[in-house]
Amino acid sequence: MKYFINGRFLSQQLTGVQRYAAEIVRAIDGLLASDQLPAPLCHAEWQLLAPPDAVETLPLKRIKIRKTGRLRGHAWDQLDLARAAIGGRLISLANSGPVLHPDQIVVIHDAQVFRRPDFFSWRYLAAHRTMDRLLARRATIATVSDFSRRELAAVLRLSASDIPVFPNSAEHFAATVPDFSVLHRLRISPHQYFLSVGSIQKNKNIALAIEAAKLLRRPDIPLVVVGGGNNKVFQNGSNLADKGVIIAGRLTDSEIAALYARALAFVFPSLYEGFGVPPLEAMLFGCPVIASTADAVRETCGEAAAYFDASDAEGLHRRMLERLAAGKISDEERGMQRDRIATFSWQRSAHELLQFLARSMQLETSKTRN
Secondary structure, three states, rough: EEEEEOOOHHHOOOHHHHHHHHHHHHHHHHHOOOOOOOHHOOOEEEEEEEOOOOOOOOOOOEEEEEEEEOOOHHHHHHHHHHHHHOOEEEOOOOOOOOOOOOOEEOOOOOOHHHHHHHOOOOHHHHHHHHHHHHHHHOOOEEEEEEHHHHHHHHHOOOOOOHHHHHOOOOHHHHOOOEEEEEEEEHHHOOOEEEEEEEEOOOOHOOOHHHHHHHHOOOOOOOEEEOOOOOOOOHHOOOOOOOHOOEEEEEHHHHHHHHHHHHHHEEOOOOOOOOOOOHHHHHHHOOOOOEOOHHHHHHHOOOOOOOOOOOOOHHHHHHHHHHHHHHHOHHHHHHHHHHHHHOOOHHHHHHHHHHHHHHHHHHHHHHHOOO
Protein backbone atom coordinates (compact mmCIF):
# COMPACT_ATOMS: atom_id res chain seq x y z
CA MET A 1 0.00 0.00 0.00
CA LYS A 2 1.24 3.49 -0.86
CA TYR A 3 0.42 6.55 1.23
CA PHE A 4 0.93 10.02 -0.19
CA ILE A 5 0.82 13.22 1.87
CA ASN A 6 -0.29 16.46 0.28
CA GLY A 7 2.71 18.77 0.73
CA ARG A 8 1.24 21.95 -0.68
CA PHE A 9 1.45 23.47 2.81
CA LEU A 10 5.25 23.63 2.31
CA SER A 11 4.68 26.36 -0.29
CA GLN A 12 2.36 28.44 1.89
CA GLN A 13 2.91 31.09 4.55
CA LEU A 14 2.99 29.55 8.02
CA THR A 15 -0.32 29.88 9.87
CA GLY A 16 -2.08 27.51 12.23
CA VAL A 17 -3.24 25.20 9.43
CA GLN A 18 0.23 24.88 7.91
CA ARG A 19 1.78 24.32 11.34
CA TYR A 20 -0.77 21.57 12.00
CA ALA A 21 0.17 19.82 8.76
CA ALA A 22 3.89 20.08 9.47
CA GLU A 23 3.61 18.81 13.04
CA ILE A 24 1.35 15.87 12.11
CA VAL A 25 3.80 14.86 9.36
CA ARG A 26 6.74 15.07 11.77
CA ALA A 27 4.85 12.97 14.30
CA ILE A 28 3.90 10.35 11.70
CA ASP A 29 7.53 10.21 10.58
CA GLY A 30 8.64 9.72 14.19
CA LEU A 31 6.21 6.83 14.63
CA LEU A 32 7.43 5.30 11.38
CA ALA A 33 11.07 5.63 12.47
CA SER A 34 10.36 3.95 15.80
CA ASP A 35 8.26 1.21 14.18
CA GLN A 36 5.23 2.19 16.26
CA LEU A 37 2.76 1.32 13.51
CA PRO A 38 -0.51 -0.57 13.43
CA ALA A 39 0.16 -3.98 11.90
CA PRO A 40 -1.72 -3.34 8.62
CA LEU A 41 0.58 -0.38 7.86
CA CYS A 42 3.93 -2.03 8.58
CA HIS A 43 4.89 -2.53 4.94
CA ALA A 44 3.37 0.62 3.50
CA GLU A 45 5.38 3.09 1.42
CA TRP A 46 5.20 6.78 2.41
CA GLN A 47 5.87 9.87 0.30
CA LEU A 48 5.23 13.57 0.80
CA LEU A 49 4.44 15.15 -2.56
CA ALA A 50 5.35 18.85 -2.78
CA PRO A 51 4.79 21.49 -5.48
CA PRO A 52 7.76 23.01 -7.32
CA ASP A 53 7.51 26.25 -5.33
CA ALA A 54 7.76 24.53 -1.94
CA VAL A 55 10.28 26.48 0.15
CA GLU A 56 9.81 25.03 3.62
CA THR A 57 11.60 21.81 4.49
CA LEU A 58 10.94 19.09 7.05
CA PRO A 59 13.70 16.93 8.59
CA LEU A 60 12.09 13.54 7.96
CA LYS A 61 13.69 10.12 8.42
CA ARG A 62 11.23 7.69 6.86
CA ILE A 63 8.85 9.75 4.73
CA LYS A 64 10.37 10.60 1.36
CA ILE A 65 9.82 14.14 0.07
CA ARG A 66 9.35 14.44 -3.68
CA LYS A 67 8.64 17.57 -5.69
CA THR A 68 6.30 16.94 -8.56
CA GLY A 69 4.46 18.83 -11.30
CA ARG A 70 4.83 22.31 -12.75
CA LEU A 71 1.72 24.09 -11.54
CA ARG A 72 1.15 26.08 -8.36
CA GLY A 73 -1.63 26.74 -5.85
CA HIS A 74 -5.01 25.11 -6.32
CA ALA A 75 -4.11 24.07 -9.86
CA TRP A 76 -1.25 21.96 -8.51
CA ASP A 77 -3.60 20.43 -5.93
CA GLN A 78 -6.26 19.52 -8.46
CA LEU A 79 -4.09 18.37 -11.37
CA ASP A 80 -0.43 17.64 -10.61
CA LEU A 81 -1.05 16.16 -7.17
CA ALA A 82 -4.03 14.11 -8.36
CA ARG A 83 -1.84 12.53 -11.07
CA ALA A 84 1.16 11.95 -8.81
CA ALA A 85 -0.94 10.25 -6.12
CA ILE A 86 -2.63 7.75 -8.43
CA GLY A 87 -2.44 4.24 -7.02
CA GLY A 88 -2.21 5.22 -3.37
CA ARG A 89 -4.17 6.75 -0.53
CA LEU A 90 -3.76 10.52 -0.21
CA ILE A 91 -3.68 12.41 3.09
CA SER A 92 -4.43 16.14 2.84
CA LEU A 93 -3.98 17.94 6.17
CA ALA A 94 -4.54 21.60 5.28
CA ASN A 95 -8.18 22.15 4.23
CA SER A 96 -8.00 21.18 0.56
CA GLY A 97 -7.19 18.33 -1.78
CA PRO A 98 -7.82 17.13 -5.34
CA VAL A 99 -11.53 16.46 -5.72
CA LEU A 100 -10.92 13.80 -8.39
CA HIS A 101 -8.67 11.59 -6.28
CA PRO A 102 -10.68 8.45 -5.50
CA ASP A 103 -9.04 7.51 -2.18
CA GLN A 104 -8.33 10.44 0.12
CA ILE A 105 -8.71 11.72 3.67
CA VAL A 106 -8.92 15.52 3.98
CA VAL A 107 -8.64 17.44 7.25
CA ILE A 108 -10.98 20.45 7.10
CA HIS A 109 -10.28 22.56 10.16
CA ASP A 110 -13.53 24.46 10.48
CA ALA A 111 -16.80 25.43 8.80
CA GLN A 112 -16.17 29.18 8.65
CA VAL A 113 -17.03 29.54 4.96
CA PHE A 114 -20.52 28.24 5.76
CA ARG A 115 -21.11 29.65 9.25
CA ARG A 116 -19.47 33.07 8.92
CA PRO A 117 -19.71 34.21 5.28
CA ASP A 118 -19.15 37.79 6.49
CA PHE A 119 -15.48 36.92 6.99
CA PHE A 120 -14.79 36.30 3.28
CA SER A 121 -15.12 37.67 -0.25
CA TRP A 122 -17.83 36.12 -2.42
CA ARG A 123 -15.22 34.58 -4.74
CA TYR A 124 -13.45 32.88 -1.84
CA LEU A 125 -16.78 31.65 -0.47
CA ALA A 126 -17.91 30.25 -3.81
CA ALA A 127 -14.62 28.42 -4.42
CA HIS A 128 -14.21 26.91 -0.95
CA ARG A 129 -17.85 26.01 -0.39
CA THR A 130 -17.87 24.20 -3.73
CA MET A 131 -14.61 22.41 -2.97
CA ASP A 132 -15.73 21.35 0.50
CA ARG A 133 -19.01 19.98 -0.82
CA LEU A 134 -17.25 18.03 -3.57
CA LEU A 135 -14.67 16.64 -1.14
CA ALA A 136 -17.45 15.60 1.22
CA ARG A 137 -18.81 13.37 -1.59
CA ARG A 138 -15.46 12.06 -2.81
CA ALA A 139 -13.21 11.85 0.26
CA THR A 140 -13.22 11.01 3.94
CA ILE A 141 -13.48 14.27 5.89
CA ALA A 142 -11.61 14.61 9.19
CA THR A 143 -11.22 17.60 11.49
CA VAL A 144 -9.55 18.91 14.66
CA SER A 145 -12.26 19.27 17.34
CA ASP A 146 -15.66 17.92 18.34
CA PHE A 147 -17.09 21.36 17.64
CA SER A 148 -15.80 21.35 14.07
CA ARG A 149 -17.04 17.79 13.61
CA ARG A 150 -20.58 18.89 14.50
CA GLU A 151 -20.33 21.98 12.30
CA LEU A 152 -19.00 20.12 9.27
CA ALA A 153 -21.50 17.31 9.66
CA ALA A 154 -24.32 19.84 9.59
CA VAL A 155 -23.17 21.96 6.65
CA LEU A 156 -21.84 19.10 4.51
CA ARG A 157 -24.72 16.74 5.33
CA LEU A 158 -22.50 14.04 6.76
CA SER A 159 -22.86 11.84 9.79
CA ALA A 160 -20.74 13.19 12.64
CA SER A 161 -19.72 9.62 13.49
CA ASP A 162 -18.07 9.35 10.07
CA ILE A 163 -15.78 12.35 10.72
CA PRO A 164 -12.70 11.41 12.79
CA VAL A 165 -11.06 14.04 15.01
CA PHE A 166 -7.28 14.50 15.13
CA PRO A 167 -6.69 17.50 17.43
CA ASN A 168 -4.02 20.19 17.45
CA SER A 169 -1.40 20.55 20.17
CA ALA A 170 1.03 23.19 21.45
CA GLU A 171 4.10 20.98 21.85
CA HIS A 172 5.83 22.66 18.92
CA PHE A 173 6.62 25.54 21.32
CA ALA A 174 8.03 23.29 24.07
CA ALA A 175 11.51 23.25 22.53
CA THR A 176 11.48 26.93 21.57
CA VAL A 177 14.10 28.99 23.40
CA PRO A 178 12.58 32.37 24.38
CA ASP A 179 14.32 35.48 23.07
CA PHE A 180 13.76 37.88 25.96
CA SER A 181 15.51 40.73 24.18
CA VAL A 182 12.17 41.40 22.49
CA LEU A 183 10.90 42.92 25.75
CA HIS A 184 13.67 45.52 25.62
CA ARG A 185 13.01 46.25 21.94
CA LEU A 186 9.31 46.80 22.64
CA ARG A 187 10.11 48.78 25.81
CA ILE A 188 7.90 46.64 28.05
CA SER A 189 8.53 45.14 31.48
CA PRO A 190 7.89 41.55 32.62
CA HIS A 191 4.30 40.97 33.83
CA GLN A 192 3.41 44.57 32.96
CA TYR A 193 1.61 43.95 29.67
CA PHE A 194 -1.22 41.95 28.15
CA LEU A 195 -0.55 39.94 25.00
CA SER A 196 -2.67 39.11 21.96
CA VAL A 197 -1.46 37.05 19.00
CA GLY A 198 -3.46 37.08 15.78
CA SER A 199 -3.76 38.54 12.30
CA ILE A 200 -6.28 41.11 11.12
CA GLN A 201 -8.57 38.37 9.82
CA LYS A 202 -12.11 39.13 10.94
CA ASN A 203 -12.51 35.97 13.00
CA LYS A 204 -9.51 36.91 15.17
CA ASN A 205 -11.40 39.99 16.44
CA ILE A 206 -8.23 41.85 17.43
CA ALA A 207 -10.03 45.19 17.29
CA LEU A 208 -12.13 44.21 20.32
CA ALA A 209 -9.00 43.43 22.36
CA ILE A 210 -7.62 46.84 21.42
CA GLU A 211 -10.88 48.52 22.43
CA ALA A 212 -10.79 46.77 25.82
CA ALA A 213 -7.16 47.79 26.33
CA LYS A 214 -8.05 51.42 25.71
CA LEU A 215 -10.82 51.15 28.32
CA LEU A 216 -8.15 50.24 30.89
CA ARG A 217 -6.53 53.65 30.49
CA ARG A 218 -3.25 52.10 31.61
CA PRO A 219 -0.53 52.99 29.09
CA ASP A 220 1.95 51.65 31.66
CA ILE A 221 0.39 48.18 31.16
CA PRO A 222 -0.18 48.04 27.39
CA LEU A 223 -1.70 45.40 25.17
CA VAL A 224 1.01 44.00 22.86
CA VAL A 225 -0.51 42.82 19.57
CA VAL A 226 1.56 40.31 17.56
CA GLY A 227 0.72 39.10 14.06
CA GLY A 228 1.11 39.63 10.35
CA GLY A 229 -0.82 42.57 8.93
CA ASN A 230 -1.63 44.14 12.30
CA ASN A 231 -0.11 47.41 11.18
CA LYS A 232 -3.24 47.73 9.02
CA VAL A 233 -5.41 48.01 12.12
CA PHE A 234 -4.40 51.67 12.30
CA GLN A 235 -3.74 54.14 9.55
CA ASN A 236 -0.04 54.42 8.72
CA GLY A 237 0.70 51.47 11.02
CA SER A 238 1.12 53.86 13.94
CA ASN A 239 2.38 52.56 17.29
CA LEU A 240 -0.20 53.46 19.93
CA ALA A 241 1.84 52.74 23.06
CA ASP A 242 0.74 56.09 24.50
CA LYS A 243 -2.86 54.83 24.30
CA GLY A 244 -2.12 51.45 25.83
CA VAL A 245 -1.53 49.45 22.64
CA ILE A 246 1.73 48.33 21.03
CA ILE A 247 1.52 46.91 17.49
CA ALA A 248 4.49 44.53 17.32
CA GLY A 249 3.79 43.03 13.87
CA ARG A 250 5.11 39.62 12.89
CA LEU A 251 7.68 38.11 15.28
CA THR A 252 9.71 34.91 15.46
CA ASP A 253 8.59 31.92 17.52
CA SER A 254 11.40 32.66 19.99
CA GLU A 255 10.18 36.24 20.45
CA ILE A 256 6.57 35.12 20.84
CA ALA A 257 7.66 32.49 23.38
CA ALA A 258 9.35 35.22 25.43
CA LEU A 259 6.22 37.36 25.33
CA TYR A 260 4.06 34.41 26.44
CA ALA A 261 6.46 33.68 29.30
CA ARG A 262 6.42 37.23 30.69
CA ALA A 263 2.90 38.48 29.93
CA LEU A 264 0.46 39.37 32.68
CA ALA A 265 -2.15 37.45 30.63
CA PHE A 266 -2.85 36.28 27.11
CA VAL A 267 -6.00 37.70 25.50
CA PHE A 268 -7.76 35.62 22.82
CA PRO A 269 -10.88 37.44 21.51
CA SER A 270 -11.63 35.15 18.55
CA LEU A 271 -15.16 35.09 17.16
CA TYR A 272 -14.88 31.69 15.50
CA GLU A 273 -12.24 28.94 15.61
CA GLY A 274 -11.99 25.32 14.61
CA PHE A 275 -9.73 24.66 17.59
CA GLY A 276 -7.80 27.58 19.09
CA VAL A 277 -4.08 26.82 19.46
CA PRO A 278 -2.62 30.12 20.80
CA PRO A 279 -4.25 29.76 24.26
CA LEU A 280 -2.56 26.35 24.64
CA GLU A 281 0.76 27.89 23.57
CA ALA A 282 0.33 30.55 26.26
CA MET A 283 -0.48 27.90 28.88
CA LEU A 284 2.71 26.06 27.96
CA PHE A 285 4.62 29.06 29.33
CA GLY A 286 2.45 29.52 32.41
CA CYS A 287 0.68 32.57 31.03
CA PRO A 288 -2.89 33.14 32.30
CA VAL A 289 -5.45 33.01 29.50
CA ILE A 290 -8.45 35.29 28.98
CA ALA A 291 -10.45 33.82 26.09
CA SER A 292 -13.69 34.30 24.22
CA THR A 293 -16.61 31.93 24.72
CA ALA A 294 -16.39 30.66 21.11
CA ASP A 295 -17.37 26.99 21.27
CA ALA A 296 -14.12 25.49 20.00
CA VAL A 297 -12.08 27.77 22.28
CA ARG A 298 -14.00 26.56 25.34
CA GLU A 299 -13.52 22.98 24.18
CA THR A 300 -9.78 23.54 23.92
CA CYS A 301 -9.22 25.53 27.12
CA GLY A 302 -11.71 23.84 29.45
CA GLU A 303 -11.50 25.22 32.99
CA ALA A 304 -8.01 26.62 32.47
CA ALA A 305 -9.11 30.05 31.15
CA ALA A 306 -11.23 33.02 32.14
CA TYR A 307 -13.95 33.76 29.58
CA PHE A 308 -15.78 36.72 28.06
CA ASP A 309 -18.25 37.25 25.24
CA ALA A 310 -16.41 38.06 22.00
CA SER A 311 -18.77 40.94 21.25
CA ASP A 312 -18.38 42.58 24.68
CA ALA A 313 -15.36 44.87 25.07
CA GLU A 314 -16.57 45.86 28.54
CA GLY A 315 -16.64 42.19 29.54
CA LEU A 316 -13.05 41.72 28.39
CA HIS A 317 -12.11 44.94 30.16
CA ARG A 318 -13.49 43.51 33.42
CA ARG A 319 -11.52 40.29 32.97
CA MET A 320 -8.35 42.30 32.41
CA LEU A 321 -9.01 44.30 35.59
CA GLU A 322 -9.49 41.03 37.49
CA ARG A 323 -6.13 39.80 36.23
CA LEU A 324 -4.46 43.04 37.23
CA ALA A 325 -5.85 42.59 40.75
CA ALA A 326 -4.85 38.90 40.92
CA GLY A 327 -1.32 39.41 39.65
CA LYS A 328 0.83 36.46 38.60
CA ILE A 329 -0.64 33.03 37.98
CA SER A 330 -1.52 30.96 41.06
CA ASP A 331 -0.43 27.37 41.70
CA GLU A 332 -4.03 26.23 41.25
CA GLU A 333 -4.33 27.98 37.90
CA ARG A 334 -0.99 26.54 36.78
CA GLY A 335 -2.15 23.05 37.73
CA MET A 336 -5.29 23.42 35.61
CA GLN A 337 -3.14 24.60 32.70
CA ARG A 338 -0.85 21.57 32.94
CA ASP A 339 -3.85 19.25 33.00
CA ARG A 340 -5.27 20.94 29.92
CA ILE A 341 -1.99 20.87 27.97
CA ALA A 342 -1.63 17.15 28.70
CA THR A 343 -4.92 16.52 26.90
CA PHE A 344 -3.33 17.23 23.51
CA SER A 345 -0.34 15.67 21.76
CA TRP A 346 0.91 15.70 18.17
CA GLN A 347 2.11 12.13 18.57
CA ARG A 348 -1.28 11.03 19.92
CA SER A 349 -3.10 12.70 17.04
CA ALA A 350 -0.73 11.14 14.50
CA HIS A 351 -1.18 7.74 16.15
CA GLU A 352 -4.97 8.11 15.97
CA LEU A 353 -4.69 9.02 12.29
CA LEU A 354 -2.58 5.92 11.62
CA GLN A 355 -5.05 3.77 13.55
CA PHE A 356 -7.87 5.20 11.44
CA LEU A 357 -5.97 4.39 8.24
CA ALA A 358 -5.30 0.86 9.48
CA ARG A 359 -8.97 0.25 10.30
CA SER A 360 -9.96 1.58 6.88
CA MET A 361 -7.50 -0.79 5.21
CA GLN A 362 -8.82 -3.75 7.18
CA LEU A 363 -12.38 -2.85 6.30
CA GLU A 364 -11.55 -2.57 2.59
CA THR A 365 -9.69 -5.89 2.68
CA SER A 366 -12.66 -7.57 4.36
CA LYS A 367 -15.07 -6.18 1.74
CA THR A 368 -12.80 -7.41 -1.08
CA ARG A 369 -12.65 -10.92 0.37
CA ASN A 370 -16.41 -11.07 0.79
